[in-house]
Amino acid sequence: MRKYVIMGVQGSGKGTQSELLARDLDLVHISVGDIFRWHVQKHTKLGAQVRRTMNAGDLVGDDLVESVVRDRLDQHDWNFGFIIDGFPRNGRQAEFFMESYDIDAVIHLELPDAEVRRRVLSRRLCPGCGMDYNLIADRPEQEGRCDICGTELIVREDDTPEALAARLKDYHEKTKPVLDIFRRKEVVHDIDARPAPEDVQQAIRKTLDLPAYKG
Numbered sequence: 466m467r468k469y470v471i472m473g474v475q476g477s478g479k480g481t482q483s484e485l486l487a488r489d490l491d492l493v494h495i496s497v498g499d500i501f502r503w504h505v506q507k508h509t510k511l512g513a514q515v516r517r518t519m520n521a522g523d524l525v526g527d528d529l530v531e532s533v534v535r536d537r538l539d540q541h542d543w544n545f546g547f548i549i550d551g552f553p554r555n556g557r558q559a560e561f562f563m564e565s566y567d568i569d570a571v572i573h574l575e576l577p578d579a580e581v582r583r584r585v586l587s588r589r590l591c592p593g594c595g596m597d598y599n600l601i602a603d604r605p606e607q608e609g610r611c612d613i614c615g616t617e618l619i620v621r622e623d624d625t626p627e628a629l630a631a632r633l634k635d636y637h638e639k640t641k642p643v644l645d646i647f648r649r650k651e652v653v654h655d656i657d658a659r660p661a662p663e664d665v666q667q668a669i670r671k672t673l674d675l676p677a678y679k680g
């Protein structure tokens with residue numbers, strides 16, 4: 466059983482790296498942001514509660530986030546373990562998480578702010594099937610359309626320069642203390658997130674003593 470947390474500023478590749486790791490190791494990938502986005506798209510009660518906060522690039526309240534994480538982990542569909550992405554985002558969430566679950570490792574993806582801006586502002590999302598694209602590294606074949614389902618691509622509502630600036634500020638203020646809490650337990654692995662995704666994945670495997678990534 467492997468229990469990992471992956472942390473890193475928006476655009477550092479948390480989602481991609483989590484997916485690559487989860488696929489090979491049969492881990493359940495839990496993205497708190499994806500859970501919220503699903504609720505917003507499906508117009509659920511929870512979606513209505515978090516929509517405005519998310520669009521402003523602010524953090525959702527701790528009680529709500531914790532109950533979403535608890536409900537997800539209570540499904541116990543993670544026989545081989547999980548990798549959780551986008552959580553914990555502040556000291557209180559970290560304390561809650563460490564009290565409830567034993568974490569094997571925290572993967573910390575490091576990326577300079579200037580690179581974050583360049584990456585995030587070029588992200589595009591397919592509202593039809595959820596596929597994501599990047600105008601720098603992962604362009605759709607036909608401009609503005611999803612390769613899979615043909616739906617017109619959109620910019621995530623929180624990927625504007627203003628929302629990004631708010632998220633970066635929040636990240637630096639609130640997430641650093643989380644790393645400090647985890648570092649006291651010596652479970653943090655710092656990874657340079659600037660190289661290509663496969664190389665970053667390889668570095669993660671190496672530091673966690675996992676079988677090499679074969680692509």
Ligand code: AMP
Nearest residue numbers: 497498519522523524525530551552554
């Ligand atoms: P993400 O996709 O991880 O960037 O999350 C998108 C948005 O969901 C964030 O900007 C927050 O509004 C909300 N969110 C996701 N995870 C958390 C969390 N752990 N605590 C508070 N808000 C969160």
